[in-house]
Amino acid sequence: xxxxxxxxxxxxxxxxxxxxxxxxxxxxxxxxxxxxxxxxxxxxxxxxxxxxxxxxxxxxxxxxxxxxxxxxxxxxxxxxxxxxxxxxxxxxxxxxxxxxxxxxxxxxxxxxxxxxxxxxxxxxxxxxxxxxxxxxxxxxxxxxxxxxxxxxxxxxxxxxxxxxxxxxxxxxxxxxxxxxxxxxxxxxxxxxxxxxxxxxxxxxxxxxxxxxxxxxxxxxxxxxxxxxxxxxxxxxxxxxx
Amino acid sequence: xxxxxxxxxxxxxxxxxxxxxxxxxxxxxxxxxxxxxxxxxxxxxxxxxxxxxxxxxxxxxxxxxxxxxxxxxxxxxxxxxxxxxxxxxxxxxxxxxxxxxxxxxxxxxxxxxxxxxxxxxxxxxxxxxxxxxxxxxxxxxx
Numbered sequence: 001x002x003x004x005x006x007x008x009x010x011x012x013x014x015x016x017x018x019x020x021x022x023x024x025x026x027x028x029x030x031x032x033x034x035x036x037x038x039x040x041x042x043x044x045x046x047x048x049x050x051x052x053x054x055x056x057x058x059x060x061x062x063x064x065x066x067x068x069x070x071x072x073x074x075x076x077x078x079x080x081x082x083x084x085x086x087x088x089x090x091x092x093x094x095x096x097x098x099x100x101x102x103x104x105x106x107x108x109x110x111x112x113x114x115x116x117x118x119x120x121x122x123x124x125x126x127x128x129x130x131x132x133x134x135x136x137x138x139x140x141x142x143x144x145x146x147x148x149x150x151x152x153x154x155x156x157x158x159x160x161x162x163x164x165x166x167x168x169x170x171x172x173x174x175x176x177x178x179x180x181x182x183x184x185x186x187x188x189x190x191x192x193x194x195x196x197x198x199x200x201x202x203x204x205x206x207x208x209x210x211x212x213x214x215x216x217x218x219x220x221x222x223x224x225x226x227x228x229x230x231x232x233x234x235x236x237x238x239x240x241x
Numbered sequence: 242x243x244x245x246x247x248x249x250x251x252x253x254x255x256x257x258x259x260x261x262x263x264x265x266x267x268x269x270x271x272x273x274x275x276x277x278x279x280x281x282x283x284x285x286x287x288x289x290x291x292x293x294x295x296x297x298x299x300x301x302x303x304x305x306x307x308x309x310x311x312x313x314x315x316x317x318x319x320x321x322x323x324x325x326x327x328x329x330x331x332x333x334x335x336x337x338x339x340x341x342x343x344x345x346x347x348x349x350x351x352x353x354x355x356x357x358x359x360x361x362x363x364x365x366x367x368x369x370x371x372x373x374x375x376x377x378x379x380x381x382x383x
Contacts, residue, residue: 125326239299
């Protein structure tokens, strides 16, 4: 009886181990924004931290001037917004300034995702951006390490969900209405594949005490398009006046 | 040529608020600059003119066209597309418009009142159309 129990325990552990390996979803593919996410993604949305302010501008949405989804902005952010000149957005200097990962991930542009055990690479169509998410257990570089628009991303699997933390993001557009995040923004994303493998859901939680209180959250979804690929963006500054 | 509408120069202001609200909610492009700040999202105008130049590069394609007003004077208009990458998947390309093409442009007017708009639809003299930022297809890559 005791031997049988041991065998059952070992079998259960093996099964559990196998299921953990299998649980790592295959996110590989070309993904394009899904403007009408299916109810299946709501489960991921339900995991957002309590008290996080939901920013409903992902995909096809956009917040107008002075709209911040109820986030409590710092005095520093409010002053920057008050001083922001929207006319500069039509200049050649501004035309090809790329947004940071916080904004380009929610923009309605496709991306390719290439996956291995050690990293995930994302080729973003919007502004030809690129992301590398390390899955090898490394940490972030020191706080004073150089920043970039894509930042430094480390990820791990929690069952079939990919959790990614990104720091070292250089300041950039947060809401496309004059409200920018600081160099100290921390992003936490959670990605989950639909049961049929054709839809990718994600939540994005932002923390940036320099510019707003508490947490801000977004929810995105993309559909898989077999055979498609990301086009070059090749931004042309001559659009600006 | 000419344009139909609300002000002294005739310009048809399509107050399709409900329709536009739907269009806006599912088809807006967040390109490099704010759409909501620079354009009136709940209005569409219709302008007829002749293409003078067209450039199809990101972040926005630019269409310049001349419009002859009712008094005979000619006004230069500028219209931007949403991202050419998006439009390329809908059949647009760098040769979609040529100088001399007679067109009717429906678009979202600039908030500052200048002769500038975001293109929603272009109809050519032969009746064929190009769709810009106005998709009601919720799965479109707008």
